[in-house]
Amino acid sequence: MKKIIITIDGWSSCGKSTLAKQLAKSLGYIYIDSGAMYRAITLYFLRNHIDWTDNYLVQSALQNIHISFVHNASTQLSDIHLNNEHVEYVIRDMVVAEKVSEVAAIESVRTFAVAQQQRMGNEKGIVMDGRDIGTTVFPNAELKFFMTADISIRVDRRYIEMKQKNPHVSIEEVRDNLQMRDEIDSTRKISPLRMAEDAILLDNSQLSMEDQLQFALNMATEKIKQL
Numbered sequence: 001m002k003k004i005i006i007t008i009d010g011w012s013s014c015g016k017s018t019l020a021k022q023l024a025k026s027l028g029y030i031y032i033d034s035g036a037m038y039r040a041i042t043l044y045f046l047r048n049h050i051d052w053t054d055n056y057l058v059q060s061a062l063q064n065i066h067i068s069f070v071h072n073a074s075t076q077l078s079d080i081h082l083n084n085e086h087v088e089y090v091i092r093d094m095v096v097a098e099k100v101s102e103v104a105a106i107e108s109v110r111t112f113a114v115a116q117q118q119r120m121g122n123e124k125g126i127v128m129d130g131r132d133i134g135t136t137v138f139p140n141a142e143l144k145f146f147m148t149a150d151i152s153i154r155v156d157r158r159y160i161e162m163k164q165k166n167p168h169v170s171i172e173e174v175r176d177n178l179q180m181r182d183e184i185d186s187t188r189k190i191s192p193l194r195m196a197e198d199a200i201l202l203d204n205s206q207l208s209m210e211d212q213l214q215f216a217l218n219m220a221t222e223k224i225k226q227l
């Protein structure tokens with residue numbers, strides 16, 4: 001059976017990774033969280049006190065960064081490793097979330113991450129989520145989704161998720177962070193968040209996870225059949 005590339009872009013916290021994981025599992029594809037790469041780079045910069053407004057320092061720091069995705073047998077997903085350290089959970093901290101959009105707007109950071117993302121798609125059979133996957137990383141992907149949901153719903157979902165890890169987080173903090181990231185991600189100069197012309201718009205404000213998966217799965221099986 002021929003394999004395709006599926007891209008899922010959209011606003012922060014509208015369930016991109018949930019759908020991407022389910023789709024990948026149903027199709028036997030690899031799931032790659034491209035946002036995790038920007039988060040891992042941000043974590044490295046924070047830990048090593050890299051001044052990311054200095055392009056020279058960014059370029060040399062990137063040479064010391066090795067990002068890999070390692071298969072996790074218990075979840076059947078790939079966990080991100082930064083220089084061989086498992087960082088799948090620590091990159092979700094608010095400290096990283098506060099800075100990641102700034103770091104992801106840097107040209108050399110994007111060139112570095114996009115090159116690796118494109119290599120991972122060489123064999124197809126991949127579902128990748130992010131902000132520029134259907135526009136910049138895989139403009140020729142066979143199937144593209146662009147996800148959105150009402151801001152209040154997105155804030156509630158992210159708040160519940162963050163609260164489990166950090167009981168002190170407030171809903172205002174979560175809302176401010178989402179709005180700030182959406183603003184930076186959609187207005188930056190390089191590869192801003194936008195819907196690819198050939199993407200399918202998926203507003204899941206009123207959609208159950210099951211219905212959403214069924215819809216996306218139907219589209220994917222149609223595409224695969226057409227090959």
Ligand code: DC
Pocket residue numbers: 012013034035036038039100101104105129130131132133181185
């Ligand atoms: O998907 P996420 O929330 O984990 O992504 C974290 C940040 O990384 C997000 O605010 C914007 C950036 N990002 C990006 O610029 N391009 C991508 N393809 C994925 C994420």
